[in-house]
Amino acid sequence: MIDTIVPTPLDVAETVDTSTPRDPKMTARDVHVFYGEKEAIKGVDITIYDDKVTAFIGPSGCGKSTFLRCLNRMNDTIPSARVTGEIELDGENINSPKMDVVQLRARVGMVFQKPNPFPKSIYENVAYGPRIHGLAQGKTELDAIVEKSLLRAGLWDEVKDRLADNGTALSGGQQQRLCIARAIAVDPEVILMDEPCSALDPIATAKIEELIHALRGRYAIAIVTHNMQQAARVSQRTAFFHLGEIVEYGKTSEIFTNPREQRTQDYITGRYG
Amino acid sequence: MSNRPLTRWTDGSMDRLVTRRNAAERRFRALGFLAVALSLAFLAFLLFTMAAKGIGGFTSTEAKLTIDFPRSDLMLDPGALRGPDARQNAAGAALDGVIEQAAMARFGAGGGDLFGGASVRELGDQLVGDPDLLGKKVDVWLPLSAKADLAAKHGGDPAYDKLLAKADTRTRFNLTFLTASDATDASAAGVWGALKGSFLTILVTMLLAFPIGVMSALYLEEFAPRNRWTDLIEVSINNLAAVPSIIFGLLGLAVFLNFMNMPRSAPLVGGLTLALMTMPVIVIAGRNAITSVPPSIRDAALGVGASKLQVVFHHVLPLALPGILTGTIIGMARALGETAPLLMIGMRAFIASPPAGITDPATVLPVQIFLWSDEVDRAFVEKTSAAIIVLLVFMLLMNGLAIYLRNRFERRW
Numbered sequence: 001m002i003d004t005i006v007p008t009p010l011d012v013a014e015t016v017d018t019s020t021p022r023d024p025k026m027t028a029r030d031v032h033v034f035y036g037e038k039e040a041i042k043g044v045d046i047t048i049y050d051d052k053v054t055a056f057i058g059p060s061g062c063g064k065s066t067f068l069r070c071l072n073r074m075n076d077t078i079p080s081a082r083v084t085g086e087i088e089l090d091g092e093n094i095n096s097p098k099m100d101v102v103q104l105r106a107r108v109g110m111v112f113q114k115p116n117p118f119p120k121s122i123y124e125n126v127a128y129g130p131r132i133h134g135l136a137q138g139k140t141e142l143d144a145i146v147e148k149s150l151l152r153a154g155l156w157d158e159v160k161d162r163l164a165d166n167g168t169a170l171s172g173g174q175q176q177r178l179c180i181a182r183a184i185a186v187d188p189e190v191i192l193m194d195e196p197c198s199a200l201d202p203i204a205t206a207k208i209e210e211l212i213h214a215l216r217g218r219y220a221i222a223i224v225t226h227n228m229q230q231a232a233r234v235s236q237r238t239a240f241f242h243l244g245e246i247v248e249y250g251k252t253s254e255i256f257t258n259p260r261e262q263r264t265q266d267y268i269t270g271r272y273g
Numbered sequence: 274m275s276n277r278p279l280t281r282w283t284d285g286s287m288d289r290l291v292t293r294r295n296a297a298e299r300r301f302r303a304l305g306f307l308a309v310a311l312s313l314a315f316l317a318f319l320l321f322t323m324a325a326k327g328i329g330g331f332t333s334t335e336a337k338l339t340i341d342f343p344r345s346d347l348m349l350d351p352g353a354l355r356g357p358d359a360r361q362n363a364a365g366a367a368l369d370g371v372i373e374q375a376a377m378a379r380f381g382a383g384g385g386d387l388f389g390g391a392s393v394r395e396l397g398d399q400l401v402g403d404p405d406l407l408g409k410k411v412d413v414w415l416p417l418s419a420k421a422d423l424a425a426k427h428g429g430d431p432a433y434d435k436l437l438a439k440a441d442t443r444t445r446f447n448l449t450f451l452t453a454s455d456a457t458d459a460s461a462a463g464v465w466g467a468l469k470g471s472f473l474t475i476l477v478t479m480l481l482a483f484p485i486g487v488m489s490a491l492y493l494e495e496f497a498p499r500n501r502w503t504d505l506i507e508v509s510i511n512n513l514a515a516v517p518s519i520i521f522g523l524l525g526l527a528v529f530l531n532f533m534n535m536p537r538s539a540p541l542v543g544g545l546t547l548a549l550m551t552m553p554v555i556v557i558a559g560r561n562a563i564t565s566v567p568p569s570i571r572d573a574a575l576g577v578g579a580s581k582l583q584v585v586f587h588h589v590l591p592l593a594l595p596g597i598l599t600g601t602i603i604g605m606a607r608a609l610g611e612t613a614p615l616l617m618i619g620m621r622a623f624i625a626s627p628p629a630g631i632t633d634p635a636t637v638l639p640v641q642i643f644l645w646s647d648e649v650d651r652a653f654v655e656k657t658s659a660a661i662i663v664l665l666v667f668m669l670l671m672n673g674l675a676i677y678l679r680n681r682f683e684r685r686w
Contacts, residue, residue: 077572112576118574129578
């Protein structure tokens with residue numbers, strides 16, 4: 001099975017990163033997360049860049065999703081969770097009392113593991129975010145935002161004639177792209193994706209991956225994935241999480257071809273995980 | 274392990290096992306079918322006896338009577354029957370004497386027993402409608418007294434049978450039953466007062482219990498921290514839902530009447546008392562409905578930057594509403610049929626006029642049924658069954674409306 005996990009040279013070549021990163025978009029310093037007594041994240045430092053896709057890989061239960069949820073403070077909704085350390089968005093501490101968590105979540109959008117469209121029309125799904133944030137003046141502007149977001153999510157052609165249909169009536173892959181359209185409709189700066197393809201078939205997965213390519217540069221993207229080929233295909237940076245720590249973080253090409261750590265090597269060659 | 278022989282799936286012993294298993298399934302299915310059939314039979318029996326007994330309450334027998342007003346002893350000026358006091362003047366006139374006189378003239382001695390309170394009312398209404406009748410000799414159809422009505426419907430009373438044989442009779446829909454309030458004379462008694470009282474009481478209950486119950490459920494489920502206090506509140510609410518209703522009646526008596534000095538027998542107090550009783554049911558049903566909204570919907574809304582309040586009111590509440598409405602239907606149906614707590618706060622009084630507002634003395638349908646079922650007069654038996662039918666129809670209409678609303682809001686995900 002090793003050959004399915006180690007990316008082919010061609011895959012890596014596509015994502016070889018020659019440019020120096022522009023600006024650090026989000027920076028985490030010494031982040032710990034506790035669920036009650038249990039320490040799920042044990043001191044993570046990482047920087048996510050504006051124009052890059054950053055992949056978080058690692059075995060189940062290693063804390064990569066937990067860390068991702070720190071970046072837009074979704075862990076606030078879990079009563080037993082406690083986060084310490086510093087996370088900055090454009091140099092601003094997101095855990096400080098001055099930061100409005102609702103606005104933070106609009107700036108740092110999220111796509112979840114299971115497609116979760118609202119049980120409303122396709123139009124309403126996309127229009128909801130802009131509407132509550134007052135991003136559109138009037139119906140025409142809102143229509144334009146909905147169309148633009150669906151276009152960017154690559155869903156427009158498939159749904160333009162049935163915007164009034166229920167979002168939950170779409171196929172799994174379409175639902176996930178609808179969720180991406182919903183996330184980008186509020187013009188976020190960062191998009192977090194928590195295993196966005198784990199519930200999808202290979203064709204739908206390929207579409208989402210293309211979409212991630214297309215969105216790179218416009219948004220900083222952080223993606224959690226179990227699929228190492230996917231990490232190699234879509235990301236320029238990869239962080240390998242293990243037991244609540246980042247074992248190794250660097251350019252995707254280097255992580256997959258020339259890892260510094262033995263544990264990374266073992267994981268990407270399928271020896272454990 | 275290795276010594277164990279291979280399982281023989283096609284063995285005779287296996288066949289026996291399969292037969293036994295299939296028999297058990299068939300038995301269970303038959304028992305379930307029997308249970309449903311039995312409950313349907315009980316329901317059919319109940320409805321049938323109710324309809325058979327009560328249907329007579331909706332009809333009344335009328336007899337033709339010739340009244341010669343100019344030659345009667347009636348001292349009534351046609352002018353008094355015009356203007357705002359017409360109805361009062363008609364009621365004040367000795368119309369019962371006129372009827373008795375005419376009846377005796379027509380049917381002989383005892384003829385006066387044929388007509389009761391309802392006929393006086395009816396004649397008064399006819400005179401107000403056309404005061405010129407006072408100057409003529411006219412034929413009018415008047416409802417029979419309760420006893421005569423019973424005899425006309427079922428027979429068995431020789432005295433009345435003889436009188437009725439001489440009379441011209443017809444059967445009419447008994448509008449009096451639906452438009453009049455309680456009366457001592459069964460032929461003049463109706464359910465309108467109780468129906469209106471029930472409506473007002475339920476309205477007060479609904480306006481209080483629904484919003485407060487739903488808000489409590491939302492707060493407890495979505496906003497309140499989980500700690501010892503909220504656990505305590507949850508246990509209390511669950512216990513409150515199981516408290517016998519008469520105790521809520523005593524509470525209403527002590528708090529609303531004795532302490533707050535609210536008017537006795539009023540729909541306001543009845544509604545408040547029933548709201549106390551219904552609220553826990555709505556809170557429990559509401560919390561269940563709210564928990565069953567998938568968390569992924571909350572995540573989705575939070576993920577696009579909706580505030581807690583927006584998540585709750587744009588997504589959670591609309592999705593939970595069908596479930597909340599189901600709980601509310603159950604609670605309201607229980608409140609509508611409740612008798613015991615209302616007896617405690619004085620809604621069992623004899624009230625002969627419908628309540629004009631929520632602070633007027635009133636009674637409610639179940640209490641009216643209870644009161645009539647206690648009457649000695651045999652004519653009230655029919656009225657009792659008819660009132661039960663009215664209560665059931667009212668309840669069905671209310672539930673139908675709630676189910677319609679629930680289906681309209683129903684969403685699937």
